Amino acid sequence: MADSTDYTPPKIWIWNKGNGGQFANINRPVSGPTHDKELPVGRHPLQLYSQGTPNGQKVTIMLEELLAAGHSGAEYDAWLIRIGEGDQFGSGFVKANPNSKIPALVDRSGREPVRVFESGAILVYLAEKFGAFLPTAQPARAETLSWLFWQMGSAPFVGGGFGHFYAYAPFKIEYAIDRYAMETKRQLDVLEKRLADNEFVAGSEYTIADMAIWPWYGGMVKGWNYNAGEFLSVHEYKNVLRWADRIYARPAVKRGRIVNRLSGDPADQLHERHDAGDFDTKTEDKVAKG
Numbered sequence: 001m002a003d004s005t006d007y008t009p010p011k012i013w014i015w016n017k018g019n020g021g022q023f024a025n026i027n028r029p030v031s032g033p034t035h036d037k038e039l040p041v042g043r044h045p046l047q048l049y050s051q052g053t054p055n056g057q058k059v060t061i062m063l064e065e066l067l068a069a070g071h072s073g074a075e076y077d078a079w080l081i082r083i084g085e086g087d088q089f090g091s092g093f094v095k096a097n098p099n100s101k102i103p104a105l106v107d108r109s110g111r112e113p114v115r116v117f118e119s120g121a122i123l124v125y126l127a128e129k130f131g132a133f134l135p136t137a138q139p140a141r142a143e144t145l146s147w148l149f150w151q152m153g154s155a156p157f158v159g160g161g162f163g164h165f166y167a168y169a170p171f172k173i174e175y176a177i178d179r180y181a182m183e184t185k186r187q188l189d190v191l192e193k194r195l196a197d198n199e200f201v202a203g204s205e206y207t208i209a210d211m212a213i214w215p216w217y218g219g220m221v222k223g224w225n226y227n228a229g230e231f232l233s234v235h236e237y238k239n240v241l242r243w244a245d246r247i248y249a250r251p252a253v254k255r256g257r258i259v260n261r262l263s264g265d266p267a268d269q270l271h272e273r274h275d276a277g278d279f280d281t282k283t284e285d286k287v288a289k290g
């Protein structure tokens with residue numbers, strides 16, 4: 001493969017399977033299943049198929065917040081989809097999400113199962129189903145949805161852009177890292193200014209916008225994502241840091257963050273969650289001890 005300076009695109013792009021990137025083994029230029037595998041179904045009304053990446057954490061944080069607020073209908077089974085091993089291309093998962101990306105939710109509480117994919121759509125679905133964390137009055141509702149969709153549109157520049165080229169690409173390309181570091185810092189500054197005058201992202205209320213934004217931008221300012229805290233001088237974003245700490249002080253956020261998580265401290269990894277008691281007995285540190 002050419003390095004960053006000596007590449008001229010051919011007339012027609014062809015798929016180079018061994019391009020060496022960290023995700024080369026799962027990336028393909030086509031969609032659809034690669035193998036037959038039905039999804040497991042547990043005993044709870046909500047079935048979540050996910051991994052504890054920032055996009056996955058948004059939903060498990062919301063589910064834990066709903067349960068903490070007394071919505072017992074939000075009980076859920078969280079099944080682990082190992083995206084590095086290609087589980088998202090199993091036939092059952094593709095039925096739940098034709099885009100083959102975690103998270104995917106199936107609501108089995110009604111007569112017919114309802115599938116929901118795209119983390120933003122899942123947050124809105126749950127907020128509407130339980131009447132929680134999405135204000136009904138304007139302008140608070142519009143503000144919440146605006147920030148939620150800001151996150152959905154912006155974070156791919158952080159993850160697929162900055163994170164990819166800074167942490168995962170097979171070699172470092174200054175142009176790409178510069179471009180996406182600048183955009184990531186610009187987005188952090190958008191939040192910094194917003195949080196200077198507002199307690200939470202959408203205003204005075206904690207909403208699904210905070211739940212969507214925290215795993216990405218809270219993780220960046222805490223230095224958790226891509227190990228890039230120093231590189232991006234995240235100490236500059238004082239309001240984002242204050243907000244990030246406040247969100248992380250919530251017990252439901254602490255629980256939601258570790259569900260389906262495959263990296264970090266074993267005590268902060270609960271590979272599958274089928275019962276509220278699993279947080280006490282089934283984290284990886286406890287599973288390892290037997």
Ligand SMILES: N[C@@H](CCC(=O)N[C@@H](CS)C(=O)NCC(=O)O)C(=O)O
Nearest residue numbers: 026053055083101102103118119120
């Ligand atoms: N816009 C989607 C993005 C989901 C997404 O990118 N998921 C990643 C993990 S964070 C994934 O499943 N990647 C597997 C793959 O690309 O094959 C959402 O927010 O739900």
